[in-house]
Amino acid sequence: MPAPIRLRELIRTIRTARTQAEEREMIQKECAAIRSSFREEDNTYRCRNVAKLLYMHMLGYPAHFGQLECLKLIASQKFTDKRIGYLGAMLLLDERQDVHLLMTNCIKNDLNHSTQYVQGLALCTLGCMGSSEMCRDLAGEVEKLLKTSNSYLRKKAALCAVHVIRKVPELMEMFLPATKNLLSEKNHGVLHTSVVLLTEMCERSPDMLTHFRKLVPQLVRILKNLIMSGYSPEHDVSGISDPFLQVRILRLLRILGKSDDDSSEAMNDILAQVATNTETSKNVGNAILYETVLTIMDIKSESGLRVLAINILGRFLLNNDKNIRYVALTSLLKTVQTDHNAVQRHRSTIVDCLKDLDVSIKRRAMELSFALVNGNNIRGMMKELLYFLDSCDPDFKADCASGVFLAAEKYAPSKRWHIDTIMRVLTTAGSYVRDDSVPNLIQLITNSVEMHAYTVQRLYKALLDDISQQPLVQVASWCIGEYGDLLVSGQCEEEEPIQVTEDEVLDVLEGLLVSNLSAPVTRGYSLTAIMKLSTRFSSVNRIKKVVSIYGSSIDVELQQRAVEYNALFKKYDHMRPALLERMPIMEKTATNGPTEIVQTNGETESSALDSKHPPSITQPTNQANDLLDLLGGNDVPVIQTALPTKPASAGGELLDLLGDLSLSGIPPMTAYNKNGLKIEFTFERSNPNPNISVITIHASNSTEADMTDFVFQAAVPKTFQLQLLSPSSNIVPALNQGSVTQVIRVLNPQKQQLRMRIKLTYTLKGAPVQDLAEVNNFPPQSWQ
Amino acid sequence: MEWVGSPKINQLWWDSSLWGRELKLNTCERSHLYCARVKISLTAVYSGTVRTYQDNMQFMLLFSRQGKLRLQKWYVALSDTQKKKISREVIQMVLARKPKMCSFLEWRDLKIVYKRYASLYFCCAVEDQENELITLEIIHRYVELLDKYFGSVCELDIIFNFEKAYYILDEFILGGEAQETSKKIVLKAIEQADMLQEEAEAPRSVLEEIGLT
Numbered sequence: 001m002p003a004p005i006r007l008r009e010l011i012r013t014i015r016t017a018r019t020q021a022e023e024r025e026m027i028q029k030e031c032a033a034i035r036s037s038f039r040e041e042d043n044t045y046r047c048r049n050v051a052k053l054l055y056m057h058m059l060g061y062p063a064h065f066g067q068l069e070c071l072k073l074i075a076s077q078k079f080t081d082k083r084i085g086y087l088g089a090m091l092l093l094d095e096r097q098d099v100h101l102l103m104t105n106c107i108k109n110d111l112n113h114s115t116q117y118v119q120g121l122a123l124c125t126l127g128c129m130g131s132s133e134m135c136r137d138l139a140g141e142v143e144k145l146l147k148t149s150n151s152y153l154r155k156k157a158a159l160c161a162v163h164v165i166r167k168v169p170e171l172m173e174m175f176l177p178a179t180k181n182l183l184s185e186k187n188h189g190v191l192h193t194s195v196v197l198l199t200e201m202c203e204r205s206p207d208m209l210t211h212f213r214k215l216v217p218q219l220v221r222i223l224k225n226l227i228m229s230g231y232s233p234e235h236d237v238s239g240i241s242d243p244f245l246q247v248r249i250l251r252l253l254r255i256l257g258k259s260d261d262d263s264s265e266a267m268n269d270i271l272a273q274v275a276t277n278t279e280t281s282k283n284v285g286n287a288i289l290y291e292t293v294l295t296i297m298d299i300k301s302e303s304g305l306r307v308l309a310i311n312i313l314g315r316f317l318l319n320n321d322k323n324i325r326y327v328a329l330t331s332l333l334k335t336v337q338t339d340h341n342a343v344q345r346h347r348s349t350i351v352d353c354l355k356d357l358d359v360s361i362k363r364r365a366m367e368l369s370f371a372l373v374n375g376n377n378i379r380g381m382m383k384e385l386l387y388f389l390d391s392c393d394p395d396f397k398a399d400c401a402s403g404v405f406l407a408a409e410k411y412a413p414s415k416r417w418h419i420d421t422i423m424r425v426l427t428t429a430g431s432y433v434r435d436d437s438v439p440n441l442i443q444l445i446t447n448s449v450e451m452h453a454y455t456v457q458r459l460y461k462a463l464l465d466d467i468s469q470q471p472l473v474q475v476a477s478w479c480i481g482e483y484g485d486l487l488v489s490g491q492c493e494e495e496e497p498i499q500v501t502e503d504e505v506l507d508v509l510e511g512l513l514v515s516n517l518s519a520p521v522t523r524g525y526s527l528t529a530i531m532k533l534s535t536r537f538s539s540v541n542r543i544k545k546v547v548s549i550y551g552s553s554i555d556v557e558l559q560q561r562a563v564e565y566n567a568l569f570k571k572y573d574h575m576r577p578a579l580l581e582r583m584p585i586m587e588k589t590a591t592n593g594p595t596e597i598v599q600t601n602g603e604t605e606s607s608a609l610d611s612k613h614p615p616s617i618t619q620p621t622n623q624a625n626d627l628l629d630l631l632g633g634n635d636v637p638v639i640q641t642a643l644p645t646k647p648a649s650a651g652g653e654l655l656d657l658l659g660d661l662s663l664s665g666i667p668p669m670t671a672y673n674k675n676g677l678k679i680e681f682t683f684e685r686s687n688p689n690p691n692i693s694v695i696t697i698h699a700s701n702s703t704e705a706d707m708t709d710f711v712f713q714a715a716v717p718k719t720f721q722l723q724l725l726s727p728s729s730n731i732v733p734a735l736n737q738g739s740v741t742q743v744i745r746v747l748n749p750q751k752q753q754l755r756m757r758i759k760l761t762y763t764l765k766g767a768p769v770q771d772l773a774e775v776n777n778f779p780p781q782s783w784q
Numbered sequence: 785m786e787w788v789g790s791p792k793i794n795q796l797w798w799d800s801s802l803w804g805r806e807l808k809l810n811t812c813e814r815s816h817l818y819c820a821r822v823k824i825s826l827t828a829v830y831s832g833t834v835r836t837y838q839d840n841m842q843f844m845l846l847f848s849r850q851g852k853l854r855l856q857k858w859y860v861a862l863s864d865t866q867k868k869k870i871s872r873e874v875i876q877m878v879l880a881r882k883p884k885m886c887s888f889l890e891w892r893d894l895k896i897v898y899k900r901y902a903s904l905y906f907c908c909a910v911e912d913q914e915n916e917l918i919t920l921e922i923i924h925r926y927v928e929l930l931d932k933y934f935g936s937v938c939e940l941d942i943i944f945n946f947e948k949a950y951y952i953l954d955e956f957i958l959g960g961e962a963q964e965t966s967k968k969i970v971l972k973a974i975e976q977a978d979m980l981q982e983e984a985e986a987p988r989s990v991l992e993e994i995g996l997t
Contacts, residue, residue: 059853243921322887326916361886
């Protein structure tokens, strides 16, 4: 059998292929040759064949038959074989296949090899793709190498340890002794990887974090040396000494200084020094500055330092480099909650970024602009944002429109301005507006009683122009249905009233019904609107005709509506005026407050969550429908919102679920207190029904780990009825950093003594816990 | 006694009057939608406060302007099909970027940091919390290493010596983190390993070399 062709030869040949088919043919031929060579157990050329296989794998062709060959190469004594073998293992094998476990023994042997480069190969492979089983088996070897004096191996062992910890967190303690003098190393490679290891340990375990806090002075010293030392050719990057190490140290300092006053104070000086002395002409300098800013914002730094950080970000915003601007906007978004005023100073630059060509920058600038809107700048900001809405990409329009609505709702200087803004959004980005904005707008319009005439007139005019944007059309038809009489009588005060006859209005509404542009939902809206006008207009016959036509519509929804309305005309005509009268003012839903929530520094999830996701709506379950009726039977449904609380890092602020209920004089009680979980009950009386007690449970957790999947259930004797609302969350944060609240309503018509059995289930440190308890110590005022 | 728990999210309902119906239609759909969204975003929030344990750098890709992959290094365990799919998506996204755009892309829950050097795109996927600017520096450092090793590196060098490119990468980065910040030391290690490799090769006869035995 002739010697298999060399790798370079193969690559050259494959590159001459002119079509995909030609390439495939060449590759198949070569694979066949390689396969037969593997079958012959040829040691000499195995290395070459596997290398070729790896090349073909990169082109996208299957190479799984080479996996065992890689293992054989790893087991070989030749360095060349090992090199290719380990590379092949990293490319072809992964932890999903059991085959990879065969490597474990080879790696173990190689970790103890006499040549450090072989040891290095083994460490690299383990640290790159070691599965949890492998890591468990080999952790001891890694730990040994972590203590060696050979810096080449020590740095690799440190990163390998990081991988082991990521795969098998329980093994973390095992590496603790070896970390004792990692930071006293002079070698930068070892220092860098040690800092990475320490960072990983601190992030995973609060105990480790407390333990390593004492390293802060040492880290500060190392960082100082890096900045103050003269030119070091080995580690220099554009005049800065070892920026990678500097950034890692800054990151570790951030984690150590978070929520700890002493550590934060120890770092203040060095942070100020780095912030002021770093050269900013190249990307390297800016990378360090960026990390410094992130650290300053996260720890408990003094206000002067924070202002310095924000100013750095402000300067970044003016930088020509797009990357820097992007990074600045991202950080400002994180800090806008806590340092609102400082960020406001850069508002005009941020608004200018809305006009940037880059999509990522535009998005960031938009989010930041919404975060900066307040009562003072609403008019100016809204002008810019509406202009942005006109010209931005379709991807942005939905988010921008929602943001505009939210901002307008919170800070509208006048009702007219509010309605004008909404009209503007509907007419420019009408088809991108989210579905839920239609009911929200309708509610808003209903509640602005004095603007009805103006609103319906403007909407009518908009309809005349364009009926393609569904949300606009829906809102418009609803309004015309409600306030058509104002439209026809020309009562508008705000602007010049238009002359419109009943027939013209009905023409428009009927036009919507037949138009191809109208969605089925929209047709429903217009049919109902026409029906409502039967009590407001005098041309009832026309309306009757329209309604009866749609009684045989193909659309089932329309058909049903038309038939019911027909029935109204025929059999229940006496009820019609009452049924079709003006809608009462609806209860305002609590808006989600995007800017007033619990801050957790450095978390982007908070702003993203709140500006995009309105609160969930809780309603009683079907079982407890009776309770609803007993609760005073409003014909306008009351919407209760339950905003989840975020487990805050400091302060544990809670958003009160039903904040309007006043606390009566009933003392709270502790219902349950066991194994670190404490549940307190607080009581309120709900109006209007005095038979209903409203109990709010507050669950707090004094253990060191969070309790996840927390579920609270309750049972009461048959004479009572029970209803639970949604809990604020199902994670009870550790160390009393916050609590989970849930509302229980108990109906107690016979005024019996309240008794309750509660069942708690949660998961603590991975183990599920369940407990039952009886609660008998209710204060008498709660049920009398 | 019957256990009563919190209302399940999909049991949300409105008590409706005839006139609430219009609102009801939208609200139920919306409540479904938003509950799904809130649930998902809640999970995101809760897992955000507990750090999601992923490697900082998830993968690095090198590809040409025509989208041909020249190097792929994965620091997370994924199946071959998943890797192919992800590579394809990321390559498409990066190639679609215009030259004046910034070097950062948001994709799923990761950030893609990329830079073009001559005809090759160097692309890293990092966690959302990472410092993107230093990732650019890491990419640059890798390019410098390649350049020093090959002497004015070009795409062909990486095509024909892909295994060397991997060796250099593996001396610089381990498990997604930089293991050595000194260029000199990395290059020295590669040099010495190369020498080891040469010594290990048994001396071959001339005939063997030209493939005759």
